[in-house]
Every structure is written in C-alpha cells, then in structure tokens.
Amino acid sequence: MNYANMIEEKHLKKGFIVATLISTIVGTLTTSMTLHDKVQEKRDKKKQKALDAKQTGEIEKLRKRVDALKSGNESDDETESTGSRSKSRNRRPRRRSLEEDDFVHESRRSRAMIERMYEDHLMRAGDRYATGDIMTENRLQKQLIQLQQTVINVLQNALYSGRGLTETDQRRLIAAQSAARDGSLDALEDHYARISTRQRREILPNNTTQRLLPPAPSISNETPSTHYLPPNPSPAPTTALRPYRLPQSTRSYSPDPALFCPYSIHLQNTSQPLPSSTTTEPPETSLTCPTCHSSIPVSARDYWILSTTGPPPSSSTHPHHPISDEVYEEEDDFIPLPAAATAASPAYPRNREWKLTARFLVKSHTPEGKFACMFCEREGKRYVCVARSVEGLVRHLGRWHVGG
Incomplete structure (x- = not known):
C-alpha cells in the first residue's frame, strides 16, 4: 500500500514524513522482489538458450548415433556418462529454488510486518503518527539507505552482468532485509510510545x-503553615489515632x-x-x-x-x-x-x-x-x-x- 498517496493534496504529503518513508521502504522491498525475478528470468533465458544450443548438438549426435547403431558401433560408456550428467543437472536447480524461496518469503514477511504495525499504530494515534518527528525520520531514512545500498546494488549488479545470484548474494539479501525490517519496526514502536506519552486523553x-x-494553584500562591507541638502532649491511643x-x-x-x-x-x-x-x-x-x-x-x-x-x-x-x-x-x-x-x-x-x-x-x-x-x-x-x-x-x- 502506498501510504503517501492516501493524502490527495501534494502540499499535505510533505508533512506526513513517516507515511512517506514507510511507503518508500515497502516499495523498496517490492522493487527488490521485482528485480530478483528479472535476474532469475534473465538467467533462465540464458540457460534456456544454452540448453537449446546443446539440444541442437544432442540431436546431431543422436542422428550420428542412429547411423552408428546400424553399423553396431554404439558406445555403452557414453550412454552411462550422459545419464550421470543428467542426474547432476537435475539436482542443481532444486537447490537454487530453495534459496529463491527463502528470499521471496523473507521479502513478503518483512513487508507485511511493517505494513501491519504502521496501520495498527495509525489507527490508534491518528495523523500525528503519520506526521512523525525528526528522530523517527532519521531512523527510518537510515534503514532505507542501508536497504537500498545492499539489496538494490546486489540485484542490479547481477542483472547487468548477466550472472545468476550466488549463495553469498542470497544470504546478503536476506540479512539486509531482516535488518531493515527490525530497524523499521523498532523506530515505529518507539515513535508510537512517544506519541502515546504526549497524547492527552479526551473527556x-x-x-x-x-x-x-x-486546577492546582501555583506554588508561589501557597503560604507555608507552621504547626507547634503542645508543651506536654498526652500519649496517643494505639488504635484509632x-x-x-x-x-x-x-x-x-x-x-x-x-x-x-x-x-x-x-x-x-x-x-x-x-x-x-x-x-x-x-x-x-x-x-x-x-x-x-x-x-x-x-x-x-x-x-x-x-x-x-x-x-x-x-x-x-x-x-x-x-x-x-x-x-x-x-x-x-x-x-x-x-x-x-x-x-x-x-x-x-x-x-x-x-x-x-x-x-x-x-x-x-x-x-x-x-x-x-x-x-x-x-x-x-x-x-x-x-x-x-x-x-x-x-x-x-x-x-x-x-x-x-
């Protein structure tokens, strides 16, 4: 959800700092998922192109093998080696799929947690929460910058270079998203606590x-009182007084x-x-x-x-x-x-x-x-x-x- 667009007037958007930053952080998480898909799509196309070229060569080899069968010169060793390579190729995509699922799951989870906390606090505290303060603004901007520097740079480098995402890249992406999520949630929680402390209850x-x-009178208007003990006070009862x-x-x-x-x-x-x-x-x-x-x-x-x-x-x-x-x-x-x-x-x-x-x-x-x-x-x-x-x-x- 684009929280900044909830305000129609452009001059009002500038005042809702927390809403704008949360919208940008959530948008960055969504953009990272889109870039991730493009990287994987480009990798898959490149892989498919190589596979098509290889299949063309395999077809040519198969045609030659058919000709060889007619003469009885087929090699059993080559058949076994081809089957072993096929099994090895089948194992690799499965491992990459698990890593990709972790990234997508972490992205969606982080986005949902941030949106849920913001919406809950906004419903309780109102527009003062969406406006924010300088402390919350600085903390959210820090999380946004760190997220963009890590997630976007890793994905863009992989996209422009044409290579796939390595296991190290996947770990960096997940760690960056988790850190941005936790930092944003802490900033929102502290901001809500400050708003709740300052907010006065309605009648x-x-x-x-x-x-x-x-109303309580001012201290300057109060006159100090002096009390003197009686000269010979009698002992007080032990029960009522x-x-x-x-x-x-x-x-x-x-x-x-x-x-x-x-x-x-x-x-x-x-x-x-x-x-x-x-x-x-x-x-x-x-x-x-x-x-x-x-x-x-x-x-x-x-x-x-x-x-x-x-x-x-x-x-x-x-x-x-x-x-x-x-x-x-x-x-x-x-x-x-x-x-x-x-x-x-x-x-x-x-x-x-x-x-x-x-x-x-x-x-x-x-x-x-x-x-x-x-x-x-x-x-x-x-x-x-x-x-x-x-x-x-x-x-x-x-x-x-x-x-x-």
Whole structure:
C-alpha cells in the first residue's frame, strides 16, 4: 500500500514524513522482489538458450548415433556418462529454488510486518503518527539507505552482468532485509510510545456524569503553615489515632514527575481536598483531571475498607511491607481504623482495617489514566505497580501492603 498517496493534496504529503518513508521502504522491498525475478528470468533465458544450443548438438549426435547403431558401433560408456550428467543437472536447480524461496518469503514477511504495525499504530494515534518527528525520520531514512545500498546494488549488479545470484548474494539479501525490517519496526514502536506519552486523553462521552477537578494553584500562591507541638502532649491511643508528623511541605520524599500527573503531585504535596459532590443530583460518578484530562471513575465521597484477614503474601520481587512502616505514616488518605476485637492468630493477634479514600486514588493517577502505587514509589522499589483501573490498585494495596 502506498501510504503517501492516501493524502490527495501534494502540499499535505510533505508533512506526513513517516507515511512517506514507510511507503518508500515497502516499495523498496517490492522493487527488490521485482528485480530478483528479472535476474532469475534473465538467467533462465540464458540457460534456456544454452540448453537449446546443446539440444541442437544432442540431436546431431543422436542422428550420428542412429547411423552408428546400424553399423553396431554404439558406445555403452557414453550412454552411462550422459545419464550421470543428467542426474547432476537435475539436482542443481532444486537447490537454487530453495534459496529463491527463502528470499521471496523473507521479502513478503518483512513487508507485511511493517505494513501491519504502521496501520495498527495509525489507527490508534491518528495523523500525528503519520506526521512523525525528526528522530523517527532519521531512523527510518537510515534503514532505507542501508536497504537500498545492499539489496538494490546486489540485484542490479547481477542483472547487468548477466550472472545468476550466488549463495553469498542470497544470504546478503536476506540479512539486509531482516535488518531493515527490525530497524523499521523498532523506530515505529518507539515513535508510537512517544506519541502515546504526549497524547492527552479526551473527556469521556456524555453518558457518564463527570466533574472537573479544580486546577492546582501555583506554588508561589501557597503560604507555608507552621504547626507547634503542645508543651506536654498526652500519649496517643494505639488504635484509632495516628502519631504526629511534620507538615506536608517538609516531607522527605519527592514524587516522581515522570510517573505521576502534575495534578497528582500537587495533591500529594498539599492537603487540598477534592471538590464536594454533595450538592449535585444525581451524585457525580467520575472526576476529570484538569491537567491531563484523564477520567477517574470515583466520586469525592467514595472510600474502601481494607483489612488483614490472614498472613500476607510475599515474594523476592515484591515483599510485603507492614502498614506501620514510615512511608505509610505520612499518608493522610490511608487511615487506620480501630482494631477489631477478635483475635486471628499469634502472628496477627488482632485484625486491622484501613480506610482508603477517593483522594488517594486521584493523587495516584498517571498522565495516561492509569494508577501508580505511591507506597511502592516512596519505598524506592525497583518495580512500581501501575494498575490499569481503580479496582486493580485497590487489589494491589490489599494484597501487597495490607495482607489477606
């Protein structure tokens, strides 16, 4: 398919760089197959011409042999030698046919893989993907130049010289096509990843009620708050109340800006509440981020209760961390509830419960509309859980950070 010709206006074609380069690469693969066929056709014609000349000589020899038969002077040795040469000639074309089939198969496979990936990404990302960027343009041009220098030159030299393609030529052609295919696929995949990262999600259709979150105020407008400890603070209860901690502006961790949405980072660093949905009828069922426009399917009044009902799972890549760790003590939206009265086991003398608020989920979302675990990120873990849905993040918290 000629992707560049999908755009009718000539001045528009110049802007769709990726479409033009992919069309050229696919066209080069098709041209190489055409030249390959011409080389083989010219070789076959030359071979047929030599065979015709040889057959003419064979006919002349046969006529002489018939004359010799009449006189009883036919040579049995010559007959056996002719049969041996015929068998040897029958074996050679079969080997060449296998090599040619490998080249044709590799050409068609490479062309189909490149076309399929481009069409799939274009359908998902739209015209921005066909336009491309300078990085993708340079990488695709490099693959195109290398492909033309190797494939086209080898085939043209064989065509103009009149010789057939050797086994070495076949290996060079297949290797060049494989390298161009892999390089083009890598360039397209990286280009799509960059487009997906920059692309902002649209607001959900009108059949879902949405509420726009308020924009994050600038840091310069925020006034730092100071909190003083009482002179003789009384000991806090061990069940319902949480230990005192410093104001949010002095926390030791810093959210990863490459992972979280800027609005998520703002909520993590401040105590700004979510907009109240108590005044709307019917109640709001989703919120929309003002920065990345991701739809978050929760309302300000939603919450979840997580509890420990048994020994938590653990693994070498994702060990269990108890809720009492320091990173959890700085979290205002993951609230411990009074311990249950029933005993569970010596390892878990009392079942514990935590209240997970909707604000926790809102400040966990990424620019792509997914939900990253803040606990994994604050612990400095090598792997951070990124869930595709609210339910996925809640399951992760209950399984790996609460237990049971």
